[in-house]
Amino acid sequence: MGSRRHALKEKLTWDIISEPSKEVVEQLMLIEASAHDDPWTYDSLMECFTDNCRCIGLYLNNELIGFCVICIIFDEAEIYTIGILKKYQGLGFGHKLLLKSLQLSKELGAKNCYLEVRVSNEVALYLYDLYGFQITGIRKNYYAATSEHPAEDAYTMACNLEEIDMNDPFLKV
Numbered sequence: 001m002g003s004r005r006h007a008l009k010e011k012l013t014w015d016i017i018s019e020p021s022k023e024v025v026e027q028l029m030l031i032e033a034s035a036h037d038d039p040w041t042y043d044s045l046m047e048c049f050t051d052n053c054r055c056i057g058l059y060l061n062n063e064l065i066g067f068c069v070i071c072i073i074f075d076e077a078e079i080y081t082i083g084i085l086k087k088y089q090g091l092g093f094g095h096k097l098l099l100k101s102l103q104l105s106k107e108l109g110a111k112n113c114y115l116e117v118r119v120s121n122e123v124a125l126y127l128y129d130l131y132g133f134q135i136t137g138i139r140k141n142y143y144a145a146t147s148e149h150p151a152e153d154a155y156t157m158a159c160n161l162e163e164i165d166m167n168d169p170f171l172k173v
């Protein structure tokens, strides 16, 4: 694996967010807006709190700085969204959040994990590759054009969760 520059690990905590208050959903929306060009809305976030989905929150000094939503159906997991608050990006937190989410997927019985990612998203592609994801296809114009960006293709990716180390010392906090 790469250098995985260490985030301030002693101050990090995790939580599975379920039945979030309006304030927590607003925090999730702030992270979405800071991390994505096409952030999820309040309603689309609320749709994630179903039996099949898990929302993993990453906290630095009790501040929610990132989250990942995974959906598990039978033995297949899918990453719906993952993001770190912009001011904390590039510090190693994405590594931890992704690894934790993959470990949770495996713990919940998933054998493979799937996702879609913009073809231009070099940081995410780097991370996904590091954790064993391989490109399985391309979806043309999957991301709709906005006033600022043309439509963009998505790679579909898949990872075998057997390869994920459940005791990776990188996550010991």
Ligand SMILES: CC(C)(COP(=O)(O)OP(=O)(O)OC[C@H]1O[C@@H](n2cnc3c(N)ncnc32)[C@H](O)[C@@H]1OP(=O)(O)O)[C@@H](O)C(=O)NCCC(=O)NCCS
Pocket: 002, 003, 004, 005, 035, 036, 082, 083, 084, 085, 088, 089, 090, 091, 092, 093, 094, 095, 096, 116, 117, 118, 121, 122, 123, 124, 126, 127
């Ligand atoms: C993708 C995201 C979750 C990663 O989290 P992060 O905290 O920024 O990432 P980290 O700091 O843990 O790791 C980033 C890695 O990418 C590498 N990287 C940085 N810029 C890069 C580039 N242009 N090309 C390739 N790798 C790059 C870094 O060197 C680092 O690897 P290393 O620790 O092995 O050196 C975060 O940047 C984010 O929220 N982005 C916006 C939302 C998004 O793109 N989500 C994914 C959609 S599918």
